[in-house]
Amino acid sequence: MREGIILRCSDCKHENYVGKNDKKKEKIEASKYCPNCNKHTVHKQKK
Numbered sequence: 001m002r003e004g005i006i007l008r009c010s011d012c013k014h015e016n017y018v019g020k021n022d023k024k025k026e027k028i029e030a031s032k033y034c035p036n037c038n039k040h041t042v043h044k045q046k047k
Contacts, residue, residue, distance in 0.1 A: 007043040009034045017043060
């Protein structure tokens, strides 16, 4: 029961990372590097 997810930068709204997550778990929020912003920003799971 895993689904593919996309992580989106909260500053520039570019979709940078792809991963997998359980459908029953909460939405993922992580600090990752954004090549467009050229810095570490919060990335949230796309709806």
